[in-house]
Amino acid sequence: MKFLITGGAGFIGSHVAERLLRAGHSIWVLDDLNEYYPASLKRHNVSEISAIGGSRFQFRQGDITDPALVERIFSETAFDQVIHLAARAGVRPSLLEPALYQRVNVEGTVLLLEAGRKWGVKKWVIASSSSVYGLNSKMPFSESDPIFSAISPYAASKLACEALGHVYHHIYGFDVAMLRFFTVYGPRQRPDLAIFKFATNINAGLPITVFGDGSTARDYTFVEDIVDGIVACTDRSLGYEIFNLGESQTVRLDQLIALLERALGRKAILDRQPLQPGDVPRTFADISKAAALLGYRPRTRIEAGIPRFVEWFQTTGRSRLQEGEPRMNTEERG
Numbered sequence: 001m002k003f004l005i006t007g008g009a010g011f012i013g014s015h016v017a018e019r020l021l022r023a024g025h026s027i028w029v030l031d032d033l034n035e036y037y038p039a040s041l042k043r044h045n046v047s048e049i050s051a052i053g054g055s056r057f058q059f060r061q062g063d064i065t066d067p068a069l070v071e072r073i074f075s076e077t078a079f080d081q082v083i084h085l086a087a088r089a090g091v092r093p094s095l096l097e098p099a100l101y102q103r104v105n106v107e108g109t110v111l112l113l114e115a116g117r118k119w120g121v122k123k124w125v126i127a128s129s130s131s132v133y134g135l136n137s138k139m140p141f142s143e144s145d146p147i148f149s150a151i152s153p154y155a156a157s158k159l160a161c162e163a164l165g166h167v168y169h170h171i172y173g174f175d176v177a178m179l180r181f182f183t184v185y186g187p188r189q190r191p192d193l194a195i196f197k198f199a200t201n202i203n204a205g206l207p208i209t210v211f212g213d214g215s216t217a218r219d220y221t222f223v224e225d226i227v228d229g230i231v232a233c234t235d236r237s238l239g240y241e242i243f244n245l246g247e248s249q250t251v252r253l254d255q256l257i258a259l260l261e262r263a264l265g266r267k268a269i270l271d272r273q274p275l276q277p278g279d280v281p282r283t284f285a286d287i288s289k290a291a292a293l294l295g296y297r298p299r300t301r302i303e304a305g306i307p308r309f310v311e312w313f314q315t316t317g318r319s320r321l322q323e324g325e326p327r328m329n330t331e332e333r334g
Contacts, residue, residue, distance in 0.1 A: 002026045003234075004079045004121075006064055006112065007086030009033060011190050012127070012181070014045035015227050016083060020234075021053040028077060031086065032063045036093075037192050044320055045188060064108035074115040081123040081234055084112055090192065091131060091152045092276055098153035105157035106164070113168050122174045125233045126165050130182040130219070130246065130283045131155035140219075140284040143180070143242045151280065162242065169240035177233035182246030182285045186223030186305060187312035195220075195306075198257065199313050202264050207271040214254030216275070217282045219246040222300035222308075232294040246285025247298045259302065263310035 003020055007013040008029030017027045029046065033039040050057050062069040064086050088094070088104045109126070116122065133141045134149035150156045165176040185195045201208045229245040251259075257268050290296035300308070 001080040002028070002077060003081050003083060004028045004030060004073070004077075005083045005085065006030045007084075007127075009042035009046050009059070010085065011188050012184060012223060012226060013083075013085045014042075014049055014188055015186075015223050016085070016230050017049045017057070018052055019227050019231055021049060021057060023231075026056040027053060028058045028060065028073070028079070030060045030062060030064065030073060033061055036088070037190050041188075041191070041320055064112060065104060067111055070111050070115050074119040074121065078119070079121045081125070082112065082116060082121055083230065083234070084109065084124060084126045087127065087157075089154070089190075091154050091279065094152050094154035094157070095277060101153045101157045105154075106160045109161045109164055113164060113174070116174070117168065117172050122172070123234075124165070124168075124174055124176045125230055126161060126176060126178050128162055128178045128180045128242070129155065129158045130180050130244070130285065131280070132159050132162070132180060133280070133283070135280060139282070140248065140286040141244065142286040143244060143289055151277075166240050174240075175237055176240045177238050178240075178242045179229060179233070180242065180244050180285075181226060182219040182221045182244065182283055184221050184223050184226050186309055187317070188223070189309065189317070191317075195256070195260070195309060196313070196317070198260055198268070199264060199310060200318065202260055202266050202268045203314075203318070205266070205269070207269040208257070209271045209273055210253065210257070211273050211279065212253070212275045213272070214257070215252055215281075216279070217250045217252045217284075218256075219249065219283045219285045220251055220256070220302050220305070221245065221247045221285075221298065222302075222305040225298040225300055228298075229290060229294060229296045232296060236294070238293070241289075241293065243290040243294065243296070244285040244287050245290060245296065246283075246287055247300075247302070248285050248287045249301060250282060250284045251302050256302070256306075259306040260310070263307045
């Protein structure tokens with residue numbers, strides 16, 4: 001099959017592209033390589049997946065909010081499915097630029113869906129986020145929970161995307177899986193995320209910034225488990241469904257730091273700061289629906305996943321932050 005993966009040069013997207021290429025599919029990646037974090041890291045990802053895919057892989061650099069570019073990409077190739085992962089990410093940055101998050105995450109999604117409607121691409125997997133649960137007090141979080149308590153522009157933009165997915169299913173007959181990811185980590189992780197930042201500073205003997213007393217908790221999910229869930233959606237007709245993709249294991253921040261200390265062989269120096277606006281105290285996924293409808297079974301507990309991340313960080317990730325741009329092995333157009 002022919003897949004378009006938006007955001008496919010990034011952390012999760014590059015893993016999805018690699019998995020689908022190894023399964024024999026053809027992949028087109030659309031990514032703007034913006035400077036939210038160093039573009040060189042994403043270019044390394046593109047080079048790696050290009051080496052795997054060869055002629056079955058094409059890369060386009062461009063912005064999903066560019067109507068002419070989106071139209072051109074859909075007009076040139078008859079895609080079977082779209083996996084839409086491109087977005088402005090992060091709760092705290094969204095507090096500073098809410099209009100940017102609205103433009104990219106919501107307006108960009110509408111442009112893509114409209115192109116799909118025009119060119120007959122009706123099978124979609126779209127990334128949402130556990131952030132949509134906001135201050136939800138019920139644990140674990142279930143897809144059937146009311147979600148009217150978003151507390152960040154990022155979360156609000158993802159809620160809007162879920163609503164758009166339902167509209168295009170209801171009116172235009174799209175098959176849409178909305179996936180609420182829970183704190184994804186692993187090889188190729190973005191350097192702005194806490195686990196990467198903590199590992200960098202612990203390894204260098206520098207303080208790590210800890211917001212709160214360490215009791216906040218997250219449902220950390222290894223990237224390969226997330227990819228399992230995404231690929232499972234591509235194999236099924238779902239109509240319109242929302243799925244939690246998490247590990248269903250809550251880990252406190254102080255426990256996470258202890259696991260990193262053990263894997264790195266160094267103690268962390270803590271710089272404690274107040275909790276930040278927009279942060280939620282705890283996330284915890286009920287994955288029973290994904291298990292029942294997708295066969296989703298996360299396999300990598302954090303006790304095993306953190307050492308795997310640290311191995312990548314020490315052999316690859318740390319050095320790539322200091323390298324220049326790699327030579328691209330694929331044509332860039334658009």
